[in-house]
Amino acid sequence: MVVLSDNPQFFLRRSPAESLPPPKVRSGTIGWLRANLFSSPFNVVLTLICVLLIAWIVPPLLRFFLIDATWTGADRNACLASPGNPAPGACWAFIRVWFSYLTYGFYPLGERWRVDLFFLALAFGLVWLLWLSAPRRGLGAIYFFVVLPILSFILLRGVPSIGVARISTDLWGGILVTVVLATIGIVVSLPVGIFLALGRRSKAPVVKLLSVIFIEFVRGVPLITVLFMASIMLPLFVPEALAPDKFVRAWIGIAMFASAYMAEVVRGGLTAIPRGQYEAASALGLPYWRMMAHVILPQALRVTLPNIVNTFIALFKDTSLVFVVGIFDFLRTVEAARGDPNWASPIVSITGYVFAAMFYFVCCYGMSRYAQRVEVRLARRSGRKGR
């Protein structure tokens, strides 16, 4: 207890206190800078380091790839250092000259409209399937997984009996091969992956065991060894007359690999479906396959769509590995063009690789943005329904 003394000390304010300084600016440009770049001495140092890093890296890159770049020319002399151009930049002339090779490979000139038509048909199918509010998406799936493969086969390989000349897959190359491999990969791996995922969750021990063995085996080894196996061992496993050509073998390897990964993605989607959905479907008396087709899979695939797209991105990047079994995919054609004696030089190499990187980046980044948007949309939807 406080004992008051004889002479109580107290303080009486007779004049208003000095007003405090205004709070630091929290809004506007300065406030943003203070909060995000200069919030503490450590952050000031970090910001300075980053600014220096950017100032050190970006201008030389701009100069090399845009300002000093060579845009026209017929051979490597255009891109070499000369008195008029002592520090030559990127050699975009090389890409211009080789562009059609990088797109079609050795596909005969007169038949390239078929490839263009294939690209159009593919783009149409992709938009139909990936645009979530497109009309009749079920029909779109049939188009993509049934009509498109047949159409592509007729267009690209050709069926002489109906007047479309046959083009050997040895002549295919460039972006065409990369896109075809990735597309066939997804067209095959999604259905096979679904079956494998269902198999892995099946109650029948044999089905389960076989699915697990396949999935874990393929996921446990590098894609290169799967490709080697497909390209070297596959011809041994079938009668000599039936041996598939190089392209088909690489494609089988890729499809096997993608199916195993897709199976795990689909399985993740299946486990996300609440048990009540299975029970409700059973209570309605739906047999297994109807239950899967009408109740479980539509929901599971919707939930897991972002992951499916991510698997597809990985597949798209992985197609570059067919390089090692001698298929002329996009990367391999860049490599071949880069080595052409008329052009070969360090600057041409860098330009070629950067162009290839830009191609892959635009495709993959676009797809990953799409996956993120779908994810946000799904999260919003499930939040609204309070599921």
Add this chain to the structure above:
Amino acid sequence: MTDIVRPLPRHGGLIRSLVLQGALVLTVGVLAGGAIYNAAQNLAHANIAHGFGFRNNTAGFDISQSLISYSASTSTFGRAFWVGLLNTLLVAGLGIFFATILGFVVGLARLSRNWLVERLATGYVELIRNIPLLLQILFWYNAVLKSLPEMRGSVALPFGGYLNNRGLFLPRPEFGERFDAVIIALIVGVIVAAGLHIRARRVQERTGTQVGTLWPTLGAVIGLPLVTLTIFHFPLSFHNPDLGRFNVRGGLEILPELAALVIALSTYTAAFIAEVVRAGVLSVSPGQVEAAQALGLRSGTTLRLIVVPQAMRVIVPPLTNQYLNLTKNSSLAVAIGYPDLVQVFAGSVLNITGQAVEVIAITMAVYLSISLVTSLLMNLYGRTVAIAER
């Protein structure tokens, strides 16, 4: 995993299931049998031997880098296998080391409150993740390392190293006779330090007093080996590489293939590790940090005792997965001719012997066992973490 609810019981459901499974076994069996029969026919036709007897034959091809003694004229295919496997493990080990450091730095940078740092880290992750690894390996090898100066114009590095388009040449440490004593001292130091830490923790758990372990640890781990080194008159010297006109003699040689592979693998995997780390840290609920602050823990202690242990639980399984991916991706070495398992075994050995089935099977078995052992360890880890949960 939720079980699939069985559809309504129907007549003969079990029998139908058995018949279907039997049919499946039969189909797979017939396909496999046919494949084996065809393979035997085709191999006999092509006059190719079978079995693993080739492992004792002389290899007869050179390998540009080997960690164990190997010579083309006397070593066997079996030896070549080990050379390739060790090279794969070397690349994987180096790659994992650098990828982990870079990945954690970038992952934490992505969580930074500094806008510029966060943007730069995000840009790095997006750029690297969306470009095929093979392209990055080729870029580092052909566009960067191969355009370094030639032998004559070698860049001289401090401490007597050289850098040119044939590789990086560093002074090679030469270990004297008594150097094993230093290694023993190091091991003893680590054991002593570990003991100190365990004791300090026990004391803290019993009495609540914190015992400082920093200086004793440093003394045991660094001081003890240093003292031993001094006692035995520094049994460690460095052998500098000599720059000749066409060649570099002596010294420690790091092949450009190895360097390109390690750079590409570690920068690529780091982008994925960064995402794993970010997700792990974000998984710790902010309430945990607020609770720690309310208890008066400092920010460093909060990080060390509250955030990291909980984040690690989420980080470690996918991190291991990334390590496995890196190991499997190291097989891309074949594209630039680094002598890893695939290049040596599924490349050279396969070409010489022609025994595709055996060679590919062995190669796959190696990767498969690495994967299986790792996932086994991961399951064990998952179990210990689950037990530690209170």
